[in-house]
Amino acid sequence: MKYTYKADHPLRSFEEMHAVVAEMAAKSGPFHVVSAVAQDVVTLRGLALGRKLGLIKATLVGHPRRIKAELTSVGMDPSEWEIVEEKDQEEATRVAARMVMSGQADILMRGRLLARDFFTTLLNPELGMRKQGEFWTNIVVAKIKQLDRLVLITDCALTGKLDLPGRLRLIQNATEFAAFLGVSEPKISLLAAVETVTPGMEVSIEEAVIAKMCERGQFPKGVSIDGPLSLDLSLSQAAVAKKKMKSPVAGQADVLVVDSIHVGNLLFKSLITLCGAESASVIVGASIPIIITSRSENPENVVNSFALAALMIGERKTAKKVDTPA
Amino acid sequence: MNYQELFPRLASMDAIIARARWISSQGEPRRVAVAAAHDDAAIESVVTAQREGIAQAILFGDAAKINPLIEQHGGNPADFKVISTSADEESADAAAELVGKGGADVVMKGILPTSKLLKSVLKVKFGLRRKGLLSHTAILSPTSYPKLLGVTDGGMVIKPTFDQKVEMIRNSVMVSRALGVEIPNVAVLSTVDYVVQAFPDTFEASALSKMAQRGQIPHCVIDGPMGFDSAIWPRAVEYQLIESEVAGEADIVVAGSIEEANVLAKSLILFGGAAFAGVIVGAKAPVSLVSRADNAYNKLASIALAVVVSHYIKHG
Numbered sequence: 130m131k132y133t134y135k136a137d138h139p140l141r142s143f144e145e146m147h148a149v150v151a152e153m154a155a156k157s158g159p160f161h162v163v164s165a166v167a168q169d170v171v172t173l174r175g176l177a178l179g180r181k182l183g184l185i186k187a188t189l190v191g192h193p194r195r196i197k198a199e200l201t202s203v204g205m206d207p208s209e210w211e212i213v214e215e216k217d218q219e220e221a222t223r224v225a226a227r228m229v230m231s232g233q234a235d236i237l238m239r240g241r242l243l244a245r246d247f248f249t250t251l252l253n254p255e256l257g258m259r260k261q262g263e264f265w266t267n268i269v270v271a272k273i274k275q276l277d278r279l280v281l282i283t284d285c286a287l288t289g290k291l292d293l294p295g296r297l298r299l300i301q302n303a304t305e306f307a308a309f310l311g312v313s314e315p316k317i318s319l320l321a322a323v324e325t326v327t328p329g330m331e332v333s334i335e336e337a338v339i340a341k342m343c344e345r346g347q348f349p350k351g352v353s354i355d356g357p358l359s360l361d362l363s364l365s366q367a368a369v370a371k372k373k374m375k376s377p378v379a380g381q382a383d384v385l386v387v388d389s390i391h392v393g394n395l396l397f398k399s400l401i402t403l404c405g406a407e408s409a410s411v412i413v414g415a416s417i418p419i420i421i422t423s424r425s426e427n428p429e430n431v432v433n434s435f436a437l438a439a440l441m442i443g444e445r446k447t448a449k450k451v452d453t454p455a
Numbered sequence: 456m457n458y459q460e461l462f463p464r465l466a467s468m469d470a471i472i473a474r475a476r477w478i479s480s481q482g483e484p485r486r487v488a489v490a491a492a493h494d495d496a497a498i499e500s501v502v503t504a505q506r507e508g509i510a511q512a513i514l515f516g517d518a519a520k521i522n523p524l525i526e527q528h529g530g531n532p533a534d535f536k537v538i539s540t541s542a543d544e545e546s547a548d549a550a551a552e553l554v555g556k557g558g559a560d561v562v563m564k565g566i567l568p569t570s571k572l573l574k575s576v577l578k579v580k581f582g583l584r585r586k587g588l589l590s591h592t593a594i595l596s597p598t599s600y601p602k603l604l605g606v607t608d609g610g611m612v613i614k615p616t617f618d619q620k621v622e623m624i625r626n627s628v629m630v631s632r633a634l635g636v637e638i639p640n641v642a643v644l645s646t647v648d649y650v651v652q653a654f655p656d657t658f659e660a661s662a663l664s665k666m667a668q669r670g671q672i673p674h675c676v677i678d679g680p681m682g683f684d685s686a687i688w689p690r691a692v693e694y695q696l697i698e699s700e701v702a703g704e705a706d707i708v709v710a711g712s713i714e715e716a717n718v719l720a721k722s723l724i725l726f727g728g729a730a731f732a733g734v735i736v737g738a739k740a741p742v743s744l745v746s747r748a749d750n751a752y753n754k755l756a757s758i759a760l761a762v763v764v765s766h767y768i769k770h771g
Contacts, residue, residue, distance in 0.1 A: 329613055359721060361721050387714075392718055404597075
């Protein structure tokens with residue numbers, strides 16, 4: 130999808146993002162989220178908070194009895210929700226996806242099904258969602274308390290083991306996304322366990338190659354890439370000073386590119402559970418905004434994902450009719 | 456009485472340091488043999504450890520460089536035994552030999568490649584070699600986790616095979632037991648909580664879990680595959696993530712690669728308020744290594760951890 134919104138300065142917090150999106154929602158109505166296989170308590174809590182804030186309205190596709198039971202279990206009134214019956218999870222995913230593809234809804238959200246199953250359905254050519262040339266990747270946007278900026282982490286959820294061309298596409302998606310969030314000259318760190326090129330650690334060699342490509346101007350102007358870099362040397366100025374490391378990226382990374390989703394997933398989960406970070410998680414490179422929340426996320430983080438997806442849609446020309454069920 | 460009854464569970468890094476101090480106050484102080492000791496980080500650690508009554512040090516290396524470094528960190532060279540050696544290998548051999556003979560309790564790395572030091576530690580003639588694998592265990596104390604968390608392996612084994620994971624778990628369980636956890640909860644991490652064909656690590660995690668149930672990996676409960684959130688997040692059960700004895704209460708988490716374990720440990724140190732101590736186990740004595748990047752407290756904690764582990768190896 131093309132981003133119509135472009136921040137004129139780097140967005141540094143989710144508060145800032147929410148302020149922008151609230152203005153959009155005030156002008157053209159709440160963004161319409163459709164959840165596939167919605168019988169999921171994390172999803173429903175997030176949707177409820179998003180509705181309360183006036184940011185979204187929701188359609189729940191899934192198993193009505195289970196959805197109602199989950200809603201009741203967290204003290205919500207099922208009659209206040211629009212529920213579309215589709216008990217089969219694959220079909221529920223398709224129904225939800227088509228609602229967004231046809232423009233009936235704005236944002237597609239995964240509910241209670243494995244990410245793998247969700248994406249297998251979405252990527253099936255019969256659905257026609259993925260256009261030729263699209264390369265879908267996951268980006269987590271994290272606000273870590275100790276840092277005064279948002280950090281992008283990619284990929285924490287979607288792509289399997291990538292070859293070099295695949296990693297370059299992943300970086301391209303992240304670069305475009307950083308620009309959309311106002312960071313037009315992103316500093317990109319290629320994450321590893323070490324900062325030295327280490328025989329036996331394949332990751333470190335490939336990362337050195339990508340860093341060299343950047344030195345040689347094979348990436349767009351303004352983009353800085355360095356690696357291998359460990360997490361502390363990517364984000365901590367103190368660690369950089371201690372090691373006397375010279376690098377255009379070290380200590381100031383805006384984007385962390387991990388070598389596998391295992392690393393990304395673990396980092397993301399560490400940040401949101403034991404480090405108290407705020408986060409949002411979206412799929413980029415697709416023609417519609419797709420949200421996959423993690424089960425351990427609190428409702429605030431889920432709402433951050435709504436805000437980020439809404440920002441990706443941007444200002445809508447025609448105001449949508451607001452028809453939240455009574 | 457078993458070891459765990461005599462020495463109750465340690466719940467903080469301060470408690471590990473206090474335990475090490477107590478151990479060194481009983482009879483002879485513990486001794487650390489440092490190979491290639493003309494290294495700023497190593498000297499800073501042993502000077503502090505000596506001042507804090509945690510361990511004494513025998514320093515092998517370039518004496519002309521070692522003495523000024525001791526002074527620089529506020530120590531008195533006369534308090535240390537310095538033995539001049541010229542090459543890395545010579546000093547690594549000398550340190551390993553001394554520990555093998557019982558003249559010291561911990562082997563410590565100075566300014567030489569880890570691989571060189573471990574080569575000496577594994578030489579049969581020094582008597583430190585055991586059958587198993589050497590692996591690294593990090594002990595972390597994130598402020599929002601109610602107990603100490605062990606992470607393996609973020610420092611040595613790059614991409615463990617199944618057999619190596621078994622050995623890594625045995626080693627980390629030993630460290631955890633040295634810290635007073637009688638039956639540690641071990642979580643084998645993956646991206647998902649389910650067995651998924653596309654992720655072979657989920658097969659390995661299942662098999663490791665079964666091995667513990669069958670008593671093939673003793674003194675621990677192992678469960679996996681599970682996401683890190685399921686492993687440590689007390690609300691994992693409330694949020695219906697998983698049903699498991701280990702979930703939400705892991706003492707040790709086993710990662711699938713050095714990159715995963717390393718990024719996890721570093722995130723907790725940088726952003727989770729965790730103190731850190733690391734140790735290599737698998738030989739008859741622990742091997743300690745500190746990094747320039749560690750702060751002074753974490754350097755001290757690493758030596759204290761090695762002292763506690765060496766005490767457990769002898770008396771546990």
